[in-house]
Amino acid sequence: MHTFSKLAIILVLSGLFTACQDGATPVDLTNSNAIYKKGLTLAAPSDTDLVDSNIVSPTLEPINTSNDYISFISPLYGEYHAGIPKLEQTSQSNEYWLNVTGADLNAGVILTMSQASSLVRIAPRGDISSGALMHAEAIVPERVQIQRVAPKEESPQGKAANSSAVNSRDSLVKSMANADALASAGLTDDSSALQMSAKATPGRYRLQVSQPLTPSASYLVNVKEKGSPYQLSVKAPTAIAADTQTIGLELVLSQSDNTFVPQATLKQADGDMQPLAMVKQDETWQAVIPAGVALSSSNAGFSEIEFTVQTQVDGRPVQRTVKSVFKSYVNSASIKPEVLTVWDTGLPKQIDFELTVAEAGRFGLSGTLTGTNAEGQKVAILRTQAANWLTPESSTLKLMLDPKLIQASGLQPPFELNELELQDQGQMARLSYQANALILTP
Template structure:
């Protein structure tokens, strides 16, 4: 059975640079509450996520009722498409206004000079969409334009200022947007690596529009510049305690005389160093090993350390056990990692696969001791 227990461990408050010798200075004694968990078997080490890579065969845009009555350009490259039109809520003076639902029979798809009608297959009316779980007054249809750009227009009497979402997805399109972005943004740097391309085509700066979706609803401008997203100001949230930040990219380019639009969203975290670990000290008693590990919190919070105890005898490395310890750390403390192993260890002891988690801000690092 896995043991999860709450223990009080008397420790000495040491700086992270304290050495394992008799001359170490004792500043004051303290007692911290630790949560200790030993895994039933040795755990594999985690690896930091450096990048996010996604592809997109779709795009979305927000339009008004006035624009939809006048006609909105839709960028199609294949007949294997799905066009969803959904009313959105808008906010005015603290009140919520919901746009009128779309009548699928009042929609039409025209060529670019608005003179020729294309076949428009009604895939799902409001009632069908509602049965499928889209209880928002939206409709879905397919535009048979032979892969040509077109104009979507309604004859319905919509309010001019109502807001609608147009979402176009093209399965089997040869024109996929690919994005590769950094997963971690340093809080000290106001930029994030972002690479974008459609197929083999590199994109120009004026073909790319970036925006920030914030888990704490902050308003920050983002500009694309030479392979990076540049933020107009520092971000408020550290880690992912309220969820991830997202970069939303929308591109408009031209391929073989056709305009291609694509949208994509990728998550990232805003991170900084919130705690540092010192040199571990080992105490062995038969098949029990206690590792005392100094920790210095740059920011107060609850921190967890997961580590595997290993021994090295010549060239042979043996992984013995994995323990995780968590505690509230306000400044300097010394955590104790108690390992219960099958037999007394042989050779030099060391910690490997160390993971430090800031549970207050939901950030994880992989320090080397």
């Protein structure tokens, strides 16, 4: 009897070993739950997905160098609606601004106004060109002079129109506010402001400051025309590859069919500015990046392009400035199509992704898991995120799921991983996005 029992055990173990060799599901003898792994393949990217397998090495210093693996799972409920990544942004402006110096303000700066009651703000700015921070002094609004200029006068050095009652500051300015008054309203940049009166009809004006100013001091002059029908709009990308040579965008001035040639300036996160050429192509514009000019000087901030338009609409001079902010990035990694899934009692527990990595860095993955209800609708179960430090030699990133949460949802297969997004956390940039990435089959 004793010998027969030993023989039975040997035969059972032999059968299990043979089953494993034949590729059947292995059984965890130390746990009553069946744990097994299965290789799957990501779905082919659609035309609207963001997938690029051509990778390059970043040139800027990363802002996140943590080596710790982190993972978060957030429960979700209700019918699933796919999120769409924001690829473009639209900005509108009923204002413009000029960067001037103290010398410019003392000599006089020409302003364009398309309607009465415009608001003029003068804000001192910091300057580090000397190697140390130099902050310009605040302007006393009582020392600001406003005069209307003759139609043909285009420069501060030209001859001003003869003064009259309508050209006096008392007639053109309705109210003033100094830095203290604006600070109490929440504007704490030492600005001063003038509210133009109803007599300040459309035209050109000279703003001049009689207060002695440091010639090299930096100031921002802002003219805002609230309620104006003339709005300058720009539609541009939110993320731009670092090696891009031209940036496609749309520029539209409402209530106007006039042709115009905008001026464009690239402003880096560190404050460096570079003029850009603008080329019209059919109904869109192309901002041309000069050879050797980088779209970003740091991963820590955003870059922006500032567009200024000057034109005439129904005999009124109109000037507008609008900004478009974007993130510059390099495609430093991509997701390989073959993934390894881990299952627990027939429910997905973990997905291991292999990445192609240009060089060592911190990368993150995220996605939304869905199941199917009795009506056949796709329902959200959870949102999962993970991040880790990866190298070209060690480039596996595991995305965790929660079998208990999946079971508690009462949803049935097919389970799907949607909104699969890869991020380079050293750049804080999205590298790829796939709306319907993976069908999880046991």
